[in-house]
Amino acid sequence: MALGDDSSPASYIHKVQHLIEKCMTFGMSMEECMEALAKRADVQPVVTSTVWKELEKENKEFFDQYKQWRLAKGSAGSS
Template identity: 90%
Template sequence: MQVQHLIERCMTFGMSMEESMEALAKRADVQPVVTSTVWKELEKENKEFFDQYKQWRLAKGSPSNS
């Protein structure tokens, strides 16, 4: 649950999965594989939301669309 909350915080800054993995590894000592696993599970459970999130990131000109 804690990692999910941290991912949600990263998303408020428009971060991709890769950017979130790096940020959480550096700032919260969360292993990248843990962040990746939680992110992918959230994507499975909330496909529509993540599709919209990816579109929003593309529209705002983010370099990565993950």
């Protein structure tokens, strides 16, 4: 495990969740977030993916809206 010395599984997952939330403020997809956290925070992509998917299950409505926002943002930028 990376991300500091308090390496209980729960605190590690909480830190990964916080980093995912940061990625989302930049409008990143799950894949972009996985790549960024692997490079910058030494988080295995499978960990990021697993935490992301669990967050999606718990917050389906939010993630649906997030995906719509990303699509709208992408199409607005390409015109």
